[in-house]
Amino acid sequence: xxQVKQNxxxxxxxxxxxxxxxxxxxxxxFDYFLWYKKYPAEGPTFLISISSIKDxxxxxxxxxxxNKSAKHLSLHIVPSxxxxxxxxxxxxxxxxxxxxxxxxxxxxxxxx
Amino acid sequence: xxxxxxxxxxxxxxxxxRIMLECSQTKGHDRMYWYRQDPGLGLRLIYYSFDVxxxxxxxxxxxxSVSRQAQAKFSLSLESAIPxxxxxxxxxxxxxxQGGETQYFGPGTRLLVL
Numbered sequence: 001x002x003q004v005k006q007n008x009x010x011x012x013x014x015x016x017x018x019x020x021x022x023x024x025x026x027x028x029x030f031d032y033f034l035w036y037k038k039y040p041a042e043g044p045t046f047l048i049s050i051s052s053i054k055d056x057x058x059x060x061x062x063x064x065x066x067n068k069s070a071k072h073l074s075l076h077i078v079p080s081x082x083x084x085x086x087x088x089x090x091x092x093x094x095x096x097x098x099x100x101x102x103x104x105x106x107x108x109x110x111x112x
Numbered sequence: 113x114x115x116x117x118x119x120x121x122x123x124x125x126x127x128x129x130r131i132m133l134e135c136s137q138t139k140g141h142d143r144m145y146w147y148r149q150d151p152g153l154g155l156r157l158i159y160y161s162f163d164v165x166x167x168x169x170x171x172x173x174x175x176x177s178v179s180r181q182a183q184a185k186f187s188l189s190l191e192s193a194i195p196x197x198x199x200x201x202x203x204x205x206x207x208x209x210q211g212g213e214t215q216y217f218g219p220g221t222r223l224l225v226l
Contacts, residue, residue, distance in 0.1 A: 009152075032212030043116070043202050043217030044155070051212055089154060096213050098143055098162070098206055099170065102154035 003027045004092050006103035015112050019077040023090035023103050026071060030092040034100070035064060035075050038087045047088075048075070080110045115139045116218035118203050124224045125193050133188045133221050135203030143206040144186040145215065146170075146178060148199040155202065161186055193225045 005024045013019045021035075031052040036044035050057040050064045050073070057064050063076045077084055087107045091100040116137045125131050135144065142163045147155040157170030159178040167178060175197060179187045190197055200222055204215040 004154075006154075034212075034214065036217075041219070043204075043219045046214050046216065049212060049214060091155075093213060096208050098145070098160060098208075098213050098215070099157055100155075100215060102147075102156070104152055104154045 001026075002104075003030075004090060004101045004103040006088075006090060006106045008106050009104070010107045010109070012109045012111065013080045015082055015110055016079045019075075019080045019084065019108055019110065021075040021077075021088050021090075021106050021108065023073045023075075024071060025073075025092050025101075027092070027094070027101075028068075028071065029094045030101075031095065032093045033064070033066060033073050034091045034093070035062075036089045036091065037084075038089065038105070044089060077108075080108075082110050082112050084108060085110050116203060116205055116216055118201075118218040118221050120221060121219065122222045124226065126226050127194055129193050131190050131193055131223075133201055133203075133223070135186045135188070135218055137184050137186075137203075137205045137218075139205050139207070139216060140183075141205035141207055141216075142183060143208075143213075144180065145204040145206070146176075146186070146188045147202045147204065148172070148197075149202065149220075150199050158188065158201075190223075190225075193223075195225045198223060198225045 034049040035047040146158040203218040206215040
């Protein structure tokens with residue numbers, strides 16, 4: 001039972017354009033969502049998060065949108081840069097339990 | 113210096129052997145976690161610890177054990193390794209902030225069980 005799903009294994013975008021990575025969840029108890037970025041041979045690095053009381057959070061080129069009614073969140077990267085090429089994981093938590101549930105990951109490739 | 117370190121970074125072992133993966137952190141966090149990553153499955157929680165005296169099973173704890181030797185150290189053991197434990201293993205620590213908890217990951221240990 002996959003509670004957090006990233007249905008696109010890969011995404012290719014041209015440098016300077018917008019990258020949109022999507023994530024769906026099934027458990028309505030989730031109240032905190034995170035995005036991590038992972039380069040090969042490194043651990044996941046925290047990117048941005050959003051609480052369920054918000055529908056948008058922005059940090060520089062990165063914006064996360066949360067649609068609770070659709071149980072859907074997305075990460076927008078504008079403008080995309082070649083250094084953004086990595087695997088992106090969404091994750092969800094509830095009640096600060098710390099037991100993050102991760103999606104399968106989406107590999108983003110930004111082409112110059 | 114890295115805040116979360118893992119040793120070894122790579123390990124090859126044989127079926128039936130006992131191995132230990134170690135994790136240390138300098139972030140001063142109470143909470144520590146062990147995950148494994150398999151292709152196409154994302155990261156799955158093996159064990160977690162909210163303080164030195166607190167150990168909890170995660171989603172996939174069978175075949176694993178842990179030891180929290182100190183606030184800064186959390187070890188994962190495979191008592192008798194089997195080939196389907198071949199995976200990438202990550203340790204993480206966390207800080208509960210406003211709104212929720214953010215976890216910080218080590219660089220990972222790549223384990224191959226022959």
